[in-house]
Amino acid sequence: MSLYQSNVNHIFDDFIKDLSVARRGGTRSGRGNNTFFVPLIDVHENDNEFFVNAELPGLNKDQINIDVRDNALIISGETKKEQKYEKGETLIQERSYGSFTRSISLPPNVKAEDITAKFENGLLELKLPKSAPTGKKITIE
Secondary structure, three states: OOHHHHHHHHHHHHHHHHHHHHHHHOOEEEEOOEEEEOOOEEEEEOOOEEEEEEEOOOOOHHHEEEEEEOOEEEEEEEEOOOHHHOOOOOOOOOOOOEEEEEEEEOOOOEOHHHOEEEEEOOEEEEEEEEOOOOOOOOOOO
């Protein structure tokens, strides 16, 4: 295995580890009277691209931000409690409200400038096209 392939494998292993962080810690966590959640995701790969699907139920596309910074894909936003229930007493609250952020390390072969996103029925679908492998053979003098 070449040094380049070994480095790519290591970066991709880190990518997979980032994906499992939410599974280990659960998807919900308390924060005072507010709760926040980590969107659940699936990641798939074929020869040409990666696919990231994130569950974001109850949101519209204007409540979701997608950024690529420092070799990471960042999905963030905020859900708000419905105003019509401000009066009275909440007896059961299982839905989460508040800010959320999900960050995924990107492997080096992603064309960040060509990432596309689609949001429908609470599912965010991202396509991350792959670039050709880069590298250089070093000649010893």
